[in-house]
Amino acid sequence: MQVNPSTAQARVLVDELIRNDVRHVVLSPGSRNAPLSIALAEAAAERRITLHVRIDERSAGFLALGLAKGSGQVTAVTCTSGTAVANLHPAVLEAKHANVPVIALTADRPVELYRTGASQTVDQHGILGVDTLQFPIAERRTGQNGLWRSLVCRAVATARETGPVHLNVPFREPLVPDGEDDWPEPLDGRPFDMPWTRADPRTTTSVHAADHLGPRTLVVVGDTDHDLDDLAERAGWPVVAEPTGTSHQALRHGSLILNAGALPPELTPDALVVVGRPTLSRGVMRLLAATPTVHVLSDTPDWPDPQFAATHTSTDLVLGEHEVDHTWQAAWRHADKAAAAAVDELLGNEPWPTGLHVARDLLDALPPHTHLFLGSSNPVRDVDLVATPRPDVRVHANRGVAGIDGSVSTAAGLALTAGPTFALIGDLTFLHDTNGLLIGPGEPRPDLTVVVLNDDGGGIFTLLEQGAPKHAATFERVFGTPHGADLAHLCAAHGVPHTRVDTADQLRQALTTPEGMRVVEIRAKRTELRALHARLKAAVSTAFH
Structure with missing residues (x-):
């Protein structure tokens, strides 16, 4: 086995992650993280780990978030140095505020290259706003194996207890296996595939x-x-x-x-x-x-x-x-029944579709024992207002910092670990993460149906203060933000099946248990959204007063 310092360090690191029950790793390709990429590919070929490759680091980070949400287990995402690391920040922020166990495993340049103008080199310590565990540069000497394995155990324990952690690993060239076969110490882990350090969770209850x-x-x-x-x-x-x-x-x-x-x-x-x-x-x-x-x-x-x-x-x-x-x-209980009757009457008299119709009809029609991911804009609020809760459908959303980015990838991660999943998102949320549709041949593919309510822009803003009629002169360009994107052509470019539905019956027929990834699009208008919500609140208030 050809072993140079970077190769040795990467193989030990990946081995120790596996010994700590990390079962999924998301990889974005690069040069500086080549040692990790090769070690992960070897472990995946031996079926010791499930590897997911994504070319966009932002989507990769959110895929790792979804994998961790769906499995409840520590998940890692790895990338090369420089701006690649910065692209993990949105997903790490969400993981931090939602307490999701994600390890950002980033490759770095040796510290002597900082502030020299070297390509793809920035100070990565603390760049993601979470605890950074800094690996030392690998050297051909004794004492390295235990040091590397101990740091991995610390990272996994931190992620399990407090949420995301940043594990930053500088690599010196050569970055691919070559060099002498011998190493000054054994690079084995503990016997019987045990972790180097077993960390019991520390809990404080009141x-x-x-x-x-x-x-x-x-x-x-x-x-x-x-x-x-x-x-x-x-x-x-x-x-x-x-x-x-x-x-x-x-x-x-x-x-x-x-x-x-x-x-x-x-x-x-x-x-x-x-x-x-x-x-x-x-x-x-x-x-x-x-x-x-x-x-x-x-x-x-x-x-x-x-x-x-x-x-x-x-x-x-x-x-x-x-x-x-x-x-x-x-x-x-009386108020709840009165509100339900008011909702049914109002929506029965409104033309289909609105976001409220879709939220109610979708949750009602989902197959049992599936998962539902909700976009952080109007969809999660529409479900909150009018849908009947389903004990046999587990609902997820990125509510840590409630951004709309990375939603397709998060839902894909959920589907890959939790099982068949539906997502209900808006058009802007969908466009924010169309790279979530980009899955290479041979990669594990999720059983995911993405339902997109397309009202050509930012429908949620019509419900906020800036959506009031007095702001109409400035609203459409800077808040409404119409885009005119053709979602069917966009899906075709990614090789993802697309279906357009125009009626409630068509929507119900489209909500069969997902097999593979596909997109279901519903076209709606947002011009009457503010007035509809006002009528809804008035009807419900009258019903229980």
């Missing part, structure tokens, strides 16, 4: 008694895996959950009720329990600011509290003797 939370408490569930259903049911607390929250007893239209205007006295809570990070609803934000007692459940010291309203925080709650207010429960 359980708070719920005696400060009275019977008129409302539970708000944001983006989280924390399940509070059993406690809420025993306490008699209604649950309002965002689509990516963990709750099987949430009200069907809780978010819509909170967004329809001021709550009547019979629905106004004395206390809130906030689980995870609610990010979708201004109605929730208003309620947080107005409620005297707000208990936030969070596993991290950075508890979510954008309104600075939290009066208590802990990792969990324990319920002792507790009074149940059945009138409180009944009032919320």
Whole structure:
């Protein structure tokens, strides 16, 4: 075996990743990361790891994010030096704020080349805004094997406990296998394929008694895996959950009720329990600011509290003797039924399609035991407002920093590890990551159906302040941003099947369990979107007042 320092280091690093149960790695090609590329290709050929190759680092980063989301396991993405590393930043930011275990494994130039004008050379330490574990330059001497393996174990342990970590590895030439066969020490790992260092997770929990939370408490569930259903049911607390929250007893239209205007006295809570990070609803934000007692459940010291309203925080709650207010429960159930009837009546009288129609019809028609990824613009909000939750469909979204970039790649990663997946995204979100469609021959291909609601621009802005009629003179160019892109031709260029649907029945027929990747396009107009949402909120407010 020909072994030079860079080759030896890369092979040890890849071997130790595998010993630490890293099963998926995404690779973007380059010269400086050639040692890693060759070591990964060899490991993939031996079926020790699943390798995914993508030519665009930004898409590669989001694919790694989706793989980690779908598997719940540490996933690595590797690239060459320079601007390639910077292109991982959006995905690493999302992973950081959503606590997803991703390792950015970046190749670097030797430090002596910094500030010399050498090509593709920047100071990469801290460039991604997360902890950087810096590999030393590889040398032909004893003591290297344990050092390299220990750093890999630290990186994996960090990713598991706190989210993404940056592992930066400088390589000197030669970058491909050559040189002498001998090495001054064995490069083997621990016996029986064990990690060099086994790191048990470190946990800190704080359980708070719920005696400060009275019977008129409302539970708000944001983006989280924390399940509070059993406690809420025993306490008699209604649950309002965002689509990516963990709750099987949430009200069907809780978010819509909170967004329809001021709550009547019979629905106004004395206390809130906030689980995870609610990010979708201004109605929730208003309620947080107005409620005297707000208990936030969070596993991290950075508890979510954008309104600075939290009066208590802990990792969990324990319920002792507790009074149940059945009138409180009944009032919320009645409001939820009234809201559902108002939604059905309004959408029944509106021409199909709107984003609200598509969100409701899509979630209703999805095959059981599939996954749904929602774009961070209108789709996740439309599902939040009008769709009926499905306990047999797991909903995902990039809500860490809620960007629209990388959505196709994230959904593809989910499909590759979690199973057949659907994505509902807008046209701008789709165009942001068309490179997510670009999968080389022989690469693992996801079972993914991407449903694109194409309203030729930024529909969400019509619902915000800048979409008011008084801003019409400037709106279309700088907020509406029509593009006129032909999505069918774009899909054809990538070899991805494309279907255009024009009716609700056609949409239902298109939502068979995904086999391979394809795109389903729905054309809609955004000119009446602001008025439609105003009518919806008015109808729901009238229904439960």
